[in-house]
Amino acid sequence: MSPLASAKRLVVKIGSSLLVTKDGEINRPWLDALCDDLAACRARGQEIIVVTSGAVAVGRRHLALAEGALRLDEKQAAAATGQIRLAHAYQEALARHALTVAQVLLTIDDSENRRRYLNARNTLETLLRLGAVPVINENDTVATQEIRFGDNDRLAARVAQMIGADTLVLFSDIDGLYTGDPRRDPAAQFIPEVREMTDEIERMAGDPGSTVGTGGMVTKLQAARIALAAGCRMAIASGTQAHPLLAMEATGRCTWFHPGEEPLTARKQWIAGSVKPQGILAVDAGACRALKQGGSLLPAGVVAVEGEFQKGEAVVVVNGDGRAVARGLTAYSSEDARRIIGRKSGDFEALLGYRGRDEMIHRDDLVLDS
Numbered sequence: 001m002s003p004l005a006s007a008k009r010l011v012v013k014i015g016s017s018l019l020v021t022k023d024g025e026i027n028r029p030w031l032d033a034l035c036d037d038l039a040a041c042r043a044r045g046q047e048i049i050v051v052t053s054g055a056v057a058v059g060r061r062h063l064a065l066a067e068g069a070l071r072l073d074e075k076q077a078a079a080a081t082g083q084i085r086l087a088h089a090y091q092e093a094l095a096r097h098a099l100t101v102a103q104v105l106l107t108i109d110d111s112e113n114r115r116r117y118l119n120a121r122n123t124l125e126t127l128l129r130l131g132a133v134p135v136i137n138e139n140d141t142v143a144t145q146e147i148r149f150g151d152n153d154r155l156a157a158r159v160a161q162m163i164g165a166d167t168l169v170l171f172s173d174i175d176g177l178y179t180g181d182p183r184r185d186p187a188a189q190f191i192p193e194v195r196e197m198t199d200e201i202e203r204m205a206g207d208p209g210s211t212v213g214t215g216g217m218v219t220k221l222q223a224a225r226i227a228l229a230a231g232c233r234m235a236i237a238s239g240t241q242a243h244p245l246l247a248m249e250a251t252g253r254c255t256w257f258h259p260g261e262e263p264l265t266a267r268k269q270w271i272a273g274s275v276k277p278q279g280i281l282a283v284d285a286g287a288c289r290a291l292k293q294g295g296s297l298l299p300a301g302v303v304a305v306e307g308e309f310q311k312g313e314a315v316v317v318v319n320g321d322g323r324a325v326a327r328g329l330t331a332y333s334s335e336d337a338r339r340i341i342g343r344k345s346g347d348f349e350a351l352l353g354y355r356g357r358d359e360m361i362h363r364d365d366l367v368l369d370s
Contacts, residue, residue, distance in 0.1 A: 007167035013156035015172040016053040024061025037245035039097035051156035058082035079140035105139035111158040118312040153219040157226035171239030176255035228259040231266030279307030296359040302341040328366035331357040
């Protein structure tokens with residue numbers, strides 16, 4: 001089975017040069033063919049997230065902006081105009097397959113601010129659970145130069161990291177990684193697989209080759225670093241033909257970057273070794289048993305909360321003797337946690353004024369101490 005066919009949660013990034021014609025129109029026949037492929041993936045049980053470029057390229061035409069580099073305010077205006085057209089095009093193309101589209105706009109700040117990160121992740125998880133196809137773009141309308149990704153390759157990798165995707169595909173106008181720029185060097189050799197991001201691999205990156213998009217091979221290799229660290233495999237593939245996912249799966253022509261760990265394993269290693277705990281949750285014997293059996297930590301099993309922390313921050317879980325048994329990322333702040341410890345989920349809304357998650361720490365966000 002090909003890596004694409006075996007994917008459970010797939011992020012597909014679409015470059016501007018594929019989606020937008022030179023005169024600034026959305027390439028509807030190509031988009032329809034792509035959405036046919038996405039529907040086929042959904043039909044075989046795969047979850048799909050699309051990260052799309054193209055809003056600025058579409059919007060600048062409708063605002064009659066001159067060719068060449070745009071000022072930040074002009075780019076934001078073009079994005080505002082183009083994004084609504086882009087979202088409508090995806091909605092129409094996927095509606096032919098009875099698939100619901102959800103528009104999500106993100107900035108780099110949303111992936112680095114812990115609270116925004118968790119809110120974005122929870123929204124995406126809920127959309128996938130409800131059967132929608134999230135279509136994500138950078139929120140150029142409100143972002144400043146300092147908080148922009150600047151390219152959707154790295155945005156796609158951050159999204160894959162955020163939602164624990166196992167596969168990321170970057171479609172552009174080049175079919176993979178070469179030892180040099182194949183448009184300038186006839187001797188450049190195609191590289192079908194990369195298993196380690198070495199200095200030699202990074203030196204193979206060239207300048208951006210598209211006149212429409214902003215991401216080149218440099219940003220694709222930066223995206224590969226992010227994806228591999230999250231346990232997500234990544235492919236660089238050509239999307240210039242119709243039905244790009246079908247063609248990629250049929251021919252196998254692309255460069256695959258392979259991680260050393262699975263997404264969940266990589267995430268738990270990060271929690272165990274890289275996150276500084278901000279508080280302590282003391283739990284009863286029943287909760288300890290549930291954790292050892294692979295369960296989540298429920299508020300009903302928590303007997304005390306120590307320290308001050310926010311939603312999404314790391315905490316240590318201790319047993320009745322004060323010994324650390326686990327650590328993880330809490331779904332509640334210390335203030336809200338104190339209100340719901342020892343209580344059932346049905347009581348949360350009355351106690352908090354909102355209905356939060358059933359778990360204090362979900363098992364995917366929790367690591368047992370050895």
